[in-house]
Amino acid sequence: MTTTIAAEAITDAGTTQLVLAAVLGIAAVVLLIAWAKWHPFLALISSAGVLGLAAGAAPEAVVDSFTAGLGSTAGGVGVLIALGSMIGALLAESGGADGIVNRIVNGVSGAALPWAMAGVAALIGLPLFFEVGVVLLVPIVLLAARRTDVGLLRLGIPALAGLSVLHGLVPPHPGPLVAIETLQADLGLTLLLGLICAVPTVIIAGPVFGNFIAKRVPLQVPALLATGDRPASGPSGGQDFVDRGDLTNPNAPGELVDEQVGPRRNPGFWAAVLTVLLPVVLMLARGIAELVLPEGSALRDTLEVIGEPVVALLAGVFVAMWALGKRAGFDRKETSAVLGGALPPIAGILLIVAAGGGFKQVLVDVGVGSVIADAARDANINALLLGFLVAVGIRVATGSATVATITAAGIVAPLATTLDRTEVSLLALAIGAGSLFFSHVNDAGFWMVKEYFGMTVGQTIKTWSVMETIISVVGFACVMLLSLLL
Secondary structure (H helix, E strand, C coil), X not given: CCCCHHHHHHHHCCHHHHHHHHHHHHHXXXXXXXXXCCCHHHHHHXXXXXXXXXXXXXXXXXXXXXXXXXXXXXXXXXXXXXXHHHXXXXXXXXXXXXXHHHHHHHCCCHHHHHHHHHHHHHHHCCCCCHHHHXXXXXXXXXXXXXXXXXXHHHHHHHHHHHHHHHHHHCCCCHHHHXXXXXXXXXXXXXXXXXXXXXXXXXXXXHHHXXXXXXXXXXXXXXXXXXXXXXXXXXXXXXXXXXXHHHCEECCEEEEECCCECCCCCCCCHHHHHHHHHHHHHHHHXXXXXXXXXXXXXXXXXXXXXXXXXXXXXXXXXXXXXXXXXXXXCCCHHHHHHHHHHCCXXXXXXXXXXXXXXXXXXXXXXXXXXXXXXXXXXXXXXXXXXXXXXXXXXXXXXXXXXXXXXXXXXXXXXXXXXXXXXXXXXXXXXXXXXXXXXXXXXXXXXXHHHHHHHCCCHHHHHXXXXXXXXXXXXXXXHHHHHHHHHC
């Protein structure tokens, strides 16, 4: 269903009314989430109504616009999130993620351990949602900190930085996917540029900041997590993890060992790495092919097909079913259970993303985006800076990186039509960087990190909140540097 309320709104409503409508709509999102404690799904639906009606659009036109945006976003992004979640579930449930972590952490020691922790967090953070990555990595961090003299924050901050950077800047995570879909950015190119920005950002916000802050916020290592503190590893919860405090090799004290109990076997380090990297490599190959190969060449056509996000992630799922599921000892029923079990936990995320797409569509259709874009051009405000600042404001107000990304992308979407292909990808990354700015008490991730690491609120602000701000600022600085070079 298509809508035509933009022309009506621009005709019937002046610029002042449209700006006021935008302010009211965004204020409604902030108040309903931050003050009234509504679920973001309901808050976005209600705020879209406030926005459309305040702009003078007919109620039925607002409903049509919202549902059209919701449907297109769910169709374009929802499938990718679901496929990525399936890969992540098999990686976690098969023991593949733990195998990657243990292999890398056991291979290094001393000053190199924080760097290894940042690298492994970034690697397993590619297919995993941030919260899942935290659950997997924190026990390893706590155990490594207990067994070595490196220090909790020197290990924990790099691990959190690796997960957070990938979550905000690199598809197939929901935020970057939504920004790419809304702005009509090239996914392969955005992925390539996002990985380029991710490397220095993880280094500065991870090992460098971790070494700095560990000297100023001394922390004792809290008790290691027991079985009940993390999800069961079996597809139906039947295979539990043992206490990680017992996971040392009697023949090599201090070394981690495979923590799984029961008949399951580890699928292997390289099998897990291949599964994680395959979709990324396919999407990168497509982006590179579009940059360097002539149109119409057979190789480019092939890479464009297999590098389509849906095709690449579907290939990743198929490979994961064999390389992780079968090699870990799952039969077909167990593999199917793991894949099916990956979907219910992401239902809330999918609904929020879809509702955000509806809110974005109302913003665009009533003409708010065009007004803001015109104002930005008249004031000579850089599009990348505008996208970053809008995302920062909504992130700080609501605590939600996804809501910040969705709303900011909708507001600056008209500007994207005036930018070239590379600049549109950089705009998506600028919004992603802004969506990570200064996580504080209205962000669920803040409390998750606080409890896992046994910190006070003040200590969490000095460590986690500052780390998120560094990620945001360094990531945006990298985006601006790329805009000057490309």
